[in-house]
Amino acid sequence: MSDARSDILAGIRRALKRGPVDGETRRALEARLQGHRPNLVPKRGQTAGRERIDAFVQMAEFSLATVTRVARAEQVPQAVADYLKSQNLPAELRMAPDPGLDAIPWANLPLLKIARGKPEPGDEVGLTGVFAGIAETGTLMLLSGPRSPSTLNFLPETHIAVVRADRLVGSYEDGWSALRQKNAAMPRTVNFITGPSRSGDIEQTLQLGAHGPRRLHIIVVDDGTPPGER
Amino acid sequence: MQPTSRAFRANARAALDNKTLQQAMANLGFRQKRLEAISRLPEFEALRDQARDIKNHTLQHLDFYLEAYEAKLRESGGQVHWCRTPEEARQTILGICRSLGARTVTKGKTMIAEEIALNPFLEENGIAPIETDLGEYIIQLRNEPPSHIIAPAIHVTKEQVADSFLEKHAVYGKTRRLSEPREMLEEARGILRDKFLKADVGITGANFLIAETGSSIIVTNEGNGDLTQLLPRAHIVLATPEKLVPTLEDVSTILRLLARSATGQEFSVYTTVSTGPRRKEDPDGPEQYHVVILDNGRSAMLGTEFQDMLRCIRCSACMNHCPVYGAVGGHAYGWVYPGPMGAVLTPSLIGVDQAGTLPNASTFCGKCESVCPMRIPLPKMMRHWREREYEQHLSSTVSRLGLAAWAFLARRPSLYRFATGWAARVLGLLGRRHGNFANLPLAGGWTRFRDMPAPEGRTFHQAWAERAQRNQGR
Incomplete structure (x- = not known):
């Protein structure tokens, strides 16, 4: 018995009536794979400056996330505390071990109990940074790694994400470019998150909080630096 | 799953007489939402053209892209398993589970697992599969197949869900009959959370495979696919070759069409790109990442009049808009894939002798083709199947006599x-x-x-x- 791999590849070539791709065609295909050429990016994915921040907030809210805007990182702890209070949640959270989040002066608000690391069963609130926010659909882009455990995006019932306005990009394609600039290789997991978890599986009635978080709250830190200029 | 597609007529008749089913099917509400979503994106039609061209290009060079994908995936530490038949795929998956001593397997929604009847096979071999998509979970409790490719329990009323939960959740100490969808979701969420945390292996499908990076992508709204792949020791992806797309840019284009065409969302809640196992510095994620590439008849569709069907991204827009599907529901089609896409795909995968009635279950109103984001000419391909059915003398005497009389x-x-x-x-x-x-x-x-x-x-x-x-x- 020949092996499945060669059988499948041979079957494909037979069906396409040709041998393995080589020569000029092969070089063209390899160039296409390395070219990262975007296809059509819709106009709404091409926002800039303040317009981009507004677009991001509007689309995130459309996806049923809630958004607070603050002007400085120093205001984030209070915004988190206010949000937790408004939802009748305890002032306790599990925070991603992200140096960007560590730079926030949490100690100014000692009532907020913060544990760092990946989530434990029973953690009700997770707090993460993001790699980027995508204005086109109000989507968060998170990369797995030591400073961002992926399970923290899914296990706690409430997900709070802190997004600096200068980390907002227009489109998914801009998100990929930013990732390629930062990393030579893909991380294990890239999560695109658009709103809180939901299901319509019982009689097509929308219910939030199917398996992932019931609430997604985004705190946009907008200190006036235009998006894209880090 | 034993196909009953040949009995479509009888199945359809029973479905039309089934009051509960008719009541449930009245909830199929994706059409208006799709219309609103595409009206918010002026470039929608242009994106459809590009998406069609991307997939056509990929299919023309499928061998090249498969090899490129495999090389990248290996580089990231993942393992590829090539399988020609459902039996090879089942054995491969069982082998991986056994090597880990797995007892329970959580599953994200995958139609290919339905295609190869994976759940009964795992059960026979002492491994408990647990469906985690709420709709899939409901039909697993009811011991029946999905009736829709993205809303698998669309045929079930909330009263029926309440009955199933009452019966099957008693073992967890849940003995109150529920009446509201909210409570049912909460109860299922609690039970499944425990299963997620204890599972040994997680199996998901793939909406796309990316040649550029060796990644697989799943798209969900619940987040079940993410807990399925992140928590157990191994993540197994079950995919077919035509899921390939060359680059991250290409998949971004197609993703702009998928959710809008399916549920009318701007974007699905969770789009997850997975590349290899967890890195050594990662705090979580699976230690092993396996991709099972199952052909099961796909390569034989290349170069035929059914090649265009391989562009399908399983959004379900065709069935959501089909008057026949809307009237009889998905089970009448008798196998895994219902509606117009099923009427074309099913004969390709299980034979026109088994499924020749399906391409006849259409009025050729053309709505399916008009809403297909990948511009698949579904009615034309159903016509091709009718021709083959006629040529192979598989059509009924009545229809042959009728055609002969008309031709005369x-x-x-x-x-x-x-x-x-x-x-x-x-x-x-x-x-x-x-x-x-x-x-x-x-x-x-x-x-x-x-x-x-x-x-x-x-x-x-x-x-x-x-x-x-x-x-x-x-």
């Missing part, structure tokens, strides 16, 4: 005009009073469920000739 008349124009002229006149006279027929001999199959409009006494040919005369007179 159609080849004799004067006789044809004479016969249709009389028929139109007689029917016109009979139906004069109401303008339609509540029942009509020989057309009971039609009039049983709706009225047959009465002709106005003339044939189309006659009306056309008169119109031409009038125009000349001008």
Whole structure:
């Protein structure tokens, strides 16, 4: 018995009536794979400056996330505390071990109990940074790694994400470019998150909080630096 | 799963008589949401063209992209398993599970697992599969197959869900009958959370495979696919070759169409790109990442009149808009894939002798093709299947006699005009009073469920000739 791999590849070539791709065609295909050429990016994915921040907030809210805007990182702890209070949640959270989040002066608000690391069963609130926010659909882009455990995006019932306005990009394609600039290789997991978890599986009635978080709250830190200029 | 597609007529009749099913199917509400979503994106039509071209390009070079994908995936530490048949795929998955001593497996929604009947196979081998998509979970409790590719329990009413939960959740100490979808979701969430945390292996499908990076992508709204792949020791992806897309840019284009065409969302809640196992510095994620690439008839569709079907991204827009699907639901189609895409794909995968009735279960209204984000010419391909069915002498005697009689008349124009002229006149006279027929001999199959409009006494040919005369007179 020949092996499945060669059988499948041979079957494909037979069906396409040709041998393995080589020569000029092969070089063209390899160039296409390395070219990262975007296809059509819709106009709404091409926002800039303040317009981009507004677009991001509007689309995130459309996806049923809630958004607070603050002007400085120093205001984030209070915004988190206010949000937790408004939802009748305890002032306790599990925070991603992200140096960007560590730079926030949490100690100014000692009532907020913060544990760092990946989530434990029973953690009700997770707090993460993001790699980027995508204005086109109000989507968060998170990369797995030591400073961002992926399970923290899914296990706690409430997900709070802190997004600096200068980390907002227009489109998914801009998100990929930013990732390629930062990393030579893909991380294990890239999560695109658009709103809180939901299901319509019982009689097509929308219910939030199917398996992932019931609430997604985004705190946009907008200190006036235009998006894209880090 | 044993196909019952040959019994489509009987299945459809039973479905039309099933009041509970008809009540449930009335909830199918994706159409308006899709319309609103695409109206918010002016570039939608242009994106459809590009998406079609991307997939056509990929299919033309599928061997190249598969090899490129495999090389990248290996580089990231993942393992590839090539399988020709469902049996090879089942054995491969079982082998991986056994190597880890797995007892329970959580599953994200995958239609390919339905195609290879994975759940019963795992159970026979002492491994408990647990469906985690809420809809899939409900039908697993009910021990039945999905009836829709993205809303698998669309045929179930909330009362039926309540019954199933009452019966099957007693072992967890849940003995109250629930009445609201919210409570049912909460109960299932609690039970499944525990299963997620204890599972040994997680199996998901893939919406896309990316050649550039060796990644697989899943798209969900619940987040079940993410807990399925992040928590256990191994993540197994079950995919078919045509899921390939060259680059991250290409998949971004197609993703702009997927959720809008499916549920009318701007973007699904979770789009997850997975590349290899967890890195050594990662705090979480699976230690092993396996991708099972199952061909099961796909490569044989290349180079045939059914190649375009391999562009399908399983959004379900075709079935959401199909009048036949809307009337009879998904189970009537008798196998894994229902609706117009199923009517084309099922004969390709299990044979036209098994599924030849499905491409006949269409009025050719063309709605499916008009909403397909990948511009798949579904009616044309159903016509190809009808031709093959006829050529292989698989169609029924009645339809063959009918076609022969029609062909006899159609080849004799004067006789044809004479016969249709009389028929139109007689029917016109009979139906004069109401303008339609509540029942009509020989057309009971039609009039049983709706009225047959009465002709106005003339044939189309006659009306056309008169119109031409009038125009000349001008």
